[in-house]
Structure formats: C-alpha cells, structure tokens
Amino acid sequence: MSTGSSRLDFNPPLAAVADDVARALAEDIGSGDVTAALLPDLPDNAYLLCKQDAVVCGRPWFDACHRALDPQVRIDWQVAEGDRVTSGTVLALLQGRARSLVSAERASLNFMQTLSATATSTAQHVEAVSxxxxxxxxxxxxxxxxxxxxxxxxxxxxxxxxxxxxxxxxxxxxxxxxxxxxxxxxxxxxxxxxxxxxxxxxxxxxxxxxxxxxxxxxxxxxxxxxxxxxxxxxxxxxxxxxxxxxxxxxxxxxxxxxxxxxxxxxxxxxxxxxxxxxxxxxxxxxxxxxxxx
Structure with a gap:
C-alpha cells in the first residue's frame, strides 16, 4: 500500500543519472555477466518488492539501469516518486529480456535502496519539525x-x-x-x-x-x-x-x-x-x- 506524493518530478539531475548508471554497470558487469549468460535470453516478467516501510526514491536511476541493457524493457511503476509505502508493497512491474533484467538487478537495487533510505530519513526529520x-x-x-x-x-x-x-x-x-x-x-x-x-x-x-x-x-x-x-x-x-x-x-x-x-x-x-x-x-x-x- 502506498500513500503520499503525487509529484513525479523532483528535478532529477539527468546528466548525473546517466553518469552514475554508466559507472555502476561498468563496475558490476565488466566484460560480461557470466552468470546471466546461463539463462535463456527470452522475454520474462519481474517485480520490484519493498520489504519495509519507506519513502520511494530513485526511479530515474532504476529505469536508466534497465534501459541501458534493454531499451525495450517495459517498467510499470505502481507508486510515484516520493510516495510513502508499507512493507510488502510491489513498487513496479517489469517486462523485458531475462538476461537483461538479471544483469541490471543489483545496480538498479543499489540506487533504489540507497536513495530511498536517504529520502526516508529526511522525511522523518522533516516530520519531526512540522x-x-x-x-x-x-x-x-x-x-x-x-x-x-x-x-x-x-x-x-x-x-x-x-x-x-x-x-x-x-x-x-x-x-x-x-x-x-x-x-x-x-x-x-x-x-x-x-x-x-x-x-x-x-x-x-x-x-x-x-x-x-x-x-x-x-x-x-x-x-x-x-x-x-x-x-x-x-x-x-x-x-x-x-x-x-x-x-x-x-x-x-x-x-x-x-x-x-x-x-x-x-x-x-x-x-x-x-x-x-x-x-x-x-x-x-x-x-x-x-x-x-
């Protein structure tokens, strides 16, 4: 379940997003994802699950990670950037190539978990001085x-x-x-x-x-x-x-x-x-x- 922001644009730094994602994928994939290569390169579905209460943040980075490896990937967000969500909320549904979904997984999650943590902590402090x-x-x-x-x-x-x-x-x-x-x-x-x-x-x-x-x-x-x-x-x-x-x-x-x-x-x-x-x-x-x- 999610509540809160309907704002989709908090002025994300798009040039920085591209640079951040390029560095993250380069350090993770290097010369190639040898484990994902074991998967059949067929269309598949995936979902992004949040396991604790949080403020959602990092959608531009998450999207960029997946689209860098599969420009045709479909990402259907179920929540808006800045929404407050409860544990167990499905944040997004994805459709793309299985290998690309797996190869982008860790980098995309690293951005989302770090930025959502920063946004969540900030929201707690903002609420304290309301x-x-x-x-x-x-x-x-x-x-x-x-x-x-x-x-x-x-x-x-x-x-x-x-x-x-x-x-x-x-x-x-x-x-x-x-x-x-x-x-x-x-x-x-x-x-x-x-x-x-x-x-x-x-x-x-x-x-x-x-x-x-x-x-x-x-x-x-x-x-x-x-x-x-x-x-x-x-x-x-x-x-x-x-x-x-x-x-x-x-x-x-x-x-x-x-x-x-x-x-x-x-x-x-x-x-x-x-x-x-x-x-x-x-x-x-x-x-x-x-x-x-």
Whole structure:
C-alpha cells in the first residue's frame, strides 16, 4: 500500500543519472555477466518488492539501469516518486529480456535502496519539525560520487539542499577567520572575491554572531550552541536591524530535533541524512508477484 506524493518530478539531475548508471554497470558487469549468460535470453516478467516501510526514491536511476541493457524493457511503476509505502508493497512491474533484467538487478537495487533510505530519513526529520517553520538541510557529507543523487533524495524526502559543493556558496569557518585575522576581515575578503555568491558564516560565540550581523552576510551558522545560547542567538538576530536566517548544526539527532526547531532557528543542517544511510530492503524477482489471498 502506498500513500503520499503525487509529484513525479523532483528535478532529477539527468546528466548525473546517466553518469552514475554508466559507472555502476561498468563496475558490476565488466566484460560480461557470466552468470546471466546461463539463462535463456527470452522475454520474462519481474517485480520490484519493498520489504519495509519507506519513502520511494530513485526511479530515474532504476529505469536508466534497465534501459541501458534493454531499451525495450517495459517498467510499470505502481507508486510515484516520493510516495510513502508499507512493507510488502510491489513498487513496479517489469517486462523485458531475462538476461537483461538479471544483469541490471543489483545496480538498479543499489540506487533504489540507497536513495530511498536517504529520502526516508529526511522525511522523518522533516516530520519531526512540522509546524515550527524550520527547514531541514543536508550537507556535503555524501557518499563519494553520489552527491547529486543523494541531494535529489533529500528533496524527495521534503528537505532542502545546502550548497552542492565548494563552488556555489562561500562558507566561512574558523580556519578562514584565523587566516584573515578576524571575522570582519574574512567577510570583507569573501565579498570582494565572490560578490555574486551567497555568503554563510559559521560562528562559535554570541560575540561572533553580533559581529557577523553587523558586517553583513546571507546566513549565519550557529554551530554546537547549547539550548540557552541558541535561544539568545535567535533573540539577538531578531532584534538586529538586518536579521538573517539562522542555521543550527552540530550534535543534532532525531530525538532532540524538535526542541532545536522550537527555539526559533530557520534551518537545521544534518550530515546524518546522507552519511548514516541504512539501505531500504528491496528485491527484484523474476516472475509475477504473488496474488494476495
């Protein structure tokens, strides 16, 4: 059974999908699938089964894996991208060549189980802060080579992407402040070097918060603030002539997430969305799904 999203397009990164799939199939199949070659190369059916509650994510990667090996394969999705499904849900029905279905199986499942896990975790965190106005952000703590895929999965789960990499947002941390000599000097240097890019400044004290607000930036990251200091940071920011969005990070877990959001921060960045991935249990089986009794 599935519930939830009717959205089919979360803006998947199509160029990345093609690259990801090409790498995955190359590393898995290599010079040829010697085991699938034992099967008769005849038309067959298969079905994709989800064995636990999850948010479905990864359809573009799954489809691309199978179509790369059999352009004529038919994939009839029974659920939409972003749907919440329960254990035992048949996600898709496939018709294609038996060898191709088997050869694409592992790569297609690897993408689906990893991206569904990321989307499912993100959805849990988004639900935990529902009604507070706080947004859940990801980080750059992604599986190497799957940055765009996992950030796509965060969007499917209802989260918001932080910077994609080191090129699209300037983010000042303690090392930059140390090198520049002061927070003010670091901000001025960043604005001079990259005037068109968003500027995020990480602060470790309320004094640095006030300094960043006075000099000016686009967002302030309050890192590892305790509850009292975090609430004071929210008060200081709200009272300032030029308040900016506040982002909380550091030591965030699901149990304490809502309390952080209720302190009044605008967003919370969580590396665990993409770093602590526990794959969703999926399987692809030849044949037709069993009929419910």
């Amino acid at each position: 009604g507070t106005g706080a947004k859940i952000l990801d980080t750059r703590k992604t599986i190497p080579g799957l940055r765009q895929a996992q950030k796509y999965a965060v969007r499917v789960g209802g989260g918001v992407n932080h910077r994609m990499g080191l090129y699209d947002v300037v983010m000042l941390k303690e090392n930059h402040v140390r090198a520049a000599g002061s927070l003010t000097a670091a901000i001025h240097a960043a604005r001079t070097a990259q005037p068109s890019l968003p500027l995020v400044v990480e602060v470790e004290t309320l004094a640095e918060l006030r300094e960043a607000l006075d000099v000016g930036c686009d967002r302030i990251l309050i890192d590892n603030f305790d509850a009292g200091t975090r609430r004071e940071a929210v008060r200081i920011n709200a009272a300032h002539a030029r308040p900016v969005p506040l982002e909380a990070s550091g030591g965030v877990d699901l149990a304490g997430l809502r309390a952080i959001a209720e302190d009044g921060v605008d967003c919370i960045s969580i590396g665990g969305l993409t770093k602590h991935v526990q794959a969703i249990d999926l399987s692809l089986k030849l044949g037709s799904p069993p009929t419910a009794e």
